Amino acid sequence: xxxxxxxxxxxxxxxxxxxxxxxxxxxxxxxxxxxxxxxxxxxxxxxxxxxxxxxxxxxxxxxxxxxxxxxxxxxxxxxxxxxxxxxxxxxxxxxxxxxxxxxxxxxxxxxxxxxxxxxxxxxxxxxxxxxxxxxxxxxxxxxxxxxxxxxxxxxxxxxxxxxxxxxxxxxxxxxxxxxxxxxxxxxxxxxxxxxxxxxxxxxxxxxxxxxxxxxxxxxxxxxxxxxxxxxxxxxxxxxxxxxxxxxxxxxxxxxxxxxxxxxxx
Amino acid sequence: xxxxxxxxxxxxxxxxxxxxxxxxxxxxxxxxxxxxxxxxxxxxxxxxxxxxxxxxxxxxxxxxxxxxxxxxxxxxxxxxxxxxxxxxxxxxxxxxxxxxxxxxxxxxxxxxxxxxxxxxxxxxxxxxxxxxxxxxxxxxxxxxxxxxxxxxxxxxxxxxxxxxxxxxxxxxxxxxxxxxxxxxxxxxxxxxxxxxxxxxxxxxxxxxxxxxxxxxxxxxxxxxxxxxxxxxxxxxxxxxxxxxxxxxxxxxxxxxxxxxxxxxx
DNA sequence: GGTAGTTGTTCAGTGGATTGAACACGCGCG
DNA sequence: CGCGCGTGTTCAATCCACTGAACAACTACC
Numbered sequence: 001x002x003x004x005x006x007x008x009x010x011x012x013x014x015x016x017x018x019x020x021x022x023x024x025x026x027x028x029x030x031x032x033x034x035x036x037x038x039x040x041x042x043x044x045x046x047x048x049x050x051x052x053x054x055x056x057x058x059x060x061x062x063x064x065x066x067x068x069x070x071x072x073x074x075x076x077x078x079x080x081x082x083x084x085x086x087x088x089x090x091x092x093x094x095x096x097x098x099x100x101x102x103x104x105x106x107x108x109x110x111x112x113x114x115x116x117x118x119x120x121x122x123x124x125x126x127x128x129x130x131x132x133x134x135x136x137x138x139x140x141x142x143x144x145x146x147x148x149x150x151x152x153x154x155x156x157x158x159x160x161x162x163x164x165x166x167x168x169x170x171x172x173x174x175x176x177x178x179x180x181x182x183x184x185x186x187x188x189x190x191x192x193x194x195x196x197x198x199x200x201x202x203x204x205x206x207x208x209x210x211x212x213x214x215x216x217x218x219x220x221x222x223x224x225x226x227x228x229x230x231x232x233x234x235x236x237x238x239x240x241x242x243x244x245x246x247x248x249x250x251x252x253x254x255x256x257x258x259x260x261x262x263x264x265x
Numbered sequence: 266x267x268x269x270x271x272x273x274x275x276x277x278x279x280x281x282x283x284x285x286x287x288x289x290x291x292x293x294x295x296x297x298x299x300x301x302x303x304x305x306x307x308x309x310x311x312x313x314x315x316x317x318x319x320x321x322x323x324x325x326x327x328x329x330x331x332x333x334x335x336x337x338x339x340x341x342x343x344x345x346x347x348x349x350x351x352x353x354x355x356x357x358x359x360x361x362x363x364x365x366x367x368x369x370x371x372x373x374x375x376x377x378x379x380x381x382x383x384x385x386x387x388x389x390x391x392x393x394x395x396x397x398x399x400x401x402x403x404x405x406x407x408x409x410x411x412x413x414x415x416x417x418x419x420x421x422x423x424x425x426x427x428x429x430x431x432x433x434x435x436x437x438x439x440x441x442x443x444x445x446x447x448x449x450x451x452x453x454x455x456x457x458x459x460x461x462x463x464x465x466x467x468x469x470x471x472x473x474x475x476x477x478x479x480x481x482x483x484x485x486x487x488x489x490x491x492x493x494x495x496x497x498x499x500x501x502x503x504x505x506x507x508x509x510x511x512x513x514x515x516x517x518x519x520x521x522x523x524x525x526x527x528x529x530x
Numbered sequence: 531g532g533t534a535g536t537t538g539t540t541c542a543g544t545g546g547a548t549t550g551a552a553c554a555c556g557c558g559c560g
Numbered sequence: 561c562g563c564g565c566g567t568g569t570t571c572a573a574t575c576c577a578c579t580g581a582a583c584a585a586c587t588a589c590c
Contacts, residue, residue, distance in 0.1 A: 017326075017327045017330060018322075018323035018326045018327055018547085019286050019290070019323045019324050019326070019327035019547075019548095020286075020327075020546090020547080020578095021284050021285075021286035021287050021547085021577080021578090022286050022287060022290045022324060022327035022328060022331070023327050023330065023331060025284070025287045025290065026327075026328075026331030026333060026346075027331075029350055032353075033349065033350050033353035038353075038357040041537080041538090042537085042538065043536080043537065043538080052578080052579060052580065053537095053538075053539090053580090054538095054539080054540085054541095054578075054579065054580075055577090055578060055579070057283075057538070057539075058283035058284045058577080058578080059284050059287060061282070061283045061284070062282045062283055062284035062285075062287035062288050062291075063287060063291075065282060065288065066287070066288060066291030066292075067386075068291060074537075074538080077354075077357070078350060078353060078354040078357070079354070080354065080383065080385050080390055081385075082347060082350040082351045082353075082354050083351040083354055083355060083390060083392065083407070083408045084298065084351075084385075084390060084408055084410065085294055085298050085343060085347040085350075085351065086347045086348040086349075086350065086351025086352065086408060087351065087406060087407060087408020087409060088297075088298035088303075088343060088347075088408070089342075089343040089344070089345065089347050089348055090348060090406070090408070091406065091408075091409075092303040092342070092343075118345065120345050120346075120349075121332075125345055125348060125349060127348065141352060141355070141356065142348070142352055142407070143348045143349050143351060143352020143353070143355070143356075144352060144356075145349065283577085284577075284578095285548095285576090285577080286547080286548090286577090306567080306568090307567085307568060308566080308567065308568080317548075317549060317550065318550090318568075318569090319548075319549060319550075319568095319569080319570085319571095320547090320548055320549070322568070322569075323547080323548080339567075339568080
C-alpha cells in the first residue's frame with residue numbers, strides 16, 4: 001500500500017506566509033482530505049508536510065480544539081465542524097435554493113439528474129444536485145471535484161474565461177487527465193471544443209468521464225461580478241438519449257440559467 | 266433567525282492555545298459562518314474577535330491563500346475549499362451511502378423524508394437527507410444544526426449519554442430554546458422525556474420545532490467506539506400521521522439503524 | 531532479552547510572527 | 561475646505577511560538 005506520490009511539501013519555496021501556522025494548518029486539512037483512508041497519524045503528517053513533529057503536534061492540538069479535526073487514538077481525521085462551515089457557505093448561495101425549486105417544476109428536467117457547479121482553481125466543484133431519477137445513482141456528490149476537461153460543466157465554464165487564461169492553464173504540451181477512451185487528449189482538442197461551445201452556447205460531454213453516460217451543460221450569466229461563474233448540467237444515459245430530448249433539456253437549462261442570473265426570477 | 270449572542274471573543278480566558286494563530290483563524294471562520302450577511306470586513310473581525318487589526322490582516326491573508334476564505338473588495342466570506350473539506354468528511358462515512366440505499370428500498374420510508382444526524386457539542390448536525398416526498402420541502406439542509414431539546418434526533422441522542430453528562434449540559438435552571446408553543450421549556454420536562462425514550466427505544470417530537478410537523482427518531486447503536494453516535498429520523502405532517510404509520514416507520518428505522526450499526530448488513 | 535524500528539512527548543533557547551502606534555486613504559458634514 | 565470617523569496598510573521592537581535534540585514508551589523481529 002505504498003503511495004507513490006512524492007511528498008508534497010507545505011513550504012513551497014518562496015511561500016513565506018504572513019501567518020505560517022495558518023498556512024500549515026490548512027495544509028494539514030488538505031492532507032487529511034486527500035488521504036485515501038481519511039486518517040493520518042502525527043508522524044505521517046509531519047513527514048508528508050515536512051513539518052517538525054513537535055510543531056505538528058501543536059498544530060493538531062489547536063485544530064482539535066477548534067473541532068476542525070478529530071483525534072481517535074493516534075489517528076487524526078477531518079472534523080464535523082467542516083461540514084458545518086461548508087453548509088454555511090452553501091446556505092449563502094441563494095442560487096442553490098432556486099435551483100431546487102426550478103428543477104422540481106421543469107417538465108423535462110424534473111425527471112433527470114441535474115447539477116450546479118462552480119469553477120474552483122483548475123477544477124469544478126459540485127454545489128448541489130437534484131435527482132429526479134432515483135433509479136440510476138451516479139457518482140459525484142456535493143463537494144466533489146472534477147478536472148475541467150473531463151466534464152461538460154468544466155468545459156462550459158472554461159469557455160467563459162479569457163483566452164489568455166485558458167492558454168495559461170492549458171499550454172499546448174499539457175497532459176490532460178484521461179478517464180475513458182473518449183476523454184480529450186490534447187490542449188488543441190480542448191480549445192477547439194471551447195470555440196464550438198462559445199458559438200452554440202452549451203457544452204456536450206460524450207462518455208468522456210464515464211462510458212455510457214452523456215452530459216449537457218450551460219453557463220449561468222454572472223450578474224455583476226459577485227462571485228465566480230456557475231454552470232448547470234444534466235446527466236443522462238447514452239442509451240436513452242435522443243436529439244429531441246437534448247434540445248428540450250438545453251432549453252430548460254437555459255431558462256434556469258437565466259433566472260439564476262437575474263435575481264428574483 | 267438572528268442570533269442574539271453577544272460578541273464572542275476569541276481569547277476566552279485561559280485558552281492559551283499551543284498555536285494561537287490557528288485558534289484565531291478558526292475563530293475567524295466561525296465568525297464568518299455566523300455572520301447574518303455571510304461577510305465581514307477586516308475591522309469587523311478585528312473588533313468582534315478582539316484581535317489587533319494588523320494581526321487580523323495577516324490571518325486573513327493566510328486564510329485567503331489557503332482558499333478557506335474569499336475576499337470581495339473589502340468583504341471577506343467563507344471559501345469554497347470548505348465545501349470540499351466538508352464533502353471529504355462526509356464521503357468517509359459509509360453510513361451515509363448505506364443510508365441512501367436503504368431508504369430507497371424500504372416500503373414505508375421510501376416515500377418519506379428521512380435524515381441521519383450526529384451529535385455535535387450541544388447541537389445535532391444533519392449529515393444526509395433522503396427525500397421520497399418531493400412535495401413538502403421542509404427546512405434543514407445537510408450541515409444544519411439544531412438544539413438537542415428541539416428535535417426528535419436530538420432527544421434520542423441525548424438519551425444515549427450518561428446521566429451526569431446530561432446533568433452538566435442541562436442544569437435544572439437552564440433556559441431551553443423555544444420555537445413553538447409546544448417546545449419543551451424546562452430541564453425537568455426534557456429529562457422526563459429522556460427516561461421515556463430510553464424505555465421505548467425511540468423519540469417523538471410533536472410540533473416542538475415546527476407547527477404541523479411531527480418527527481420520529483431512533484439511535485444507531487455505536488459499533489465499537491469508532492466515532493460519535495448517529496441518529497435517524499423521519500419527518501411527517503401531523504395532519505397525515507396515524508399510529509399504524511408511526512409503528513411502521515419506527516420498525517423500518519430500527520432495521521436501518523441495526524444495519525448501519527453492524528457493518529456489512 | 532536485546533536491538534532497531536517505530537511512536538508521541540518534553541523543554542530551553544532563539545529567530546520570526548505579532549504588535550500598536552503611526553500612516554495613508556475615502557467619506558460625510560458643517 | 562478642515563475636521564472627525566471610518567477604512568486598511570506599514571514598520572521596527574519585542575516577546576512568544578517554533579524548533580530540534582533528547583526523551584520515554586511500544587512494537588517487531590531475530
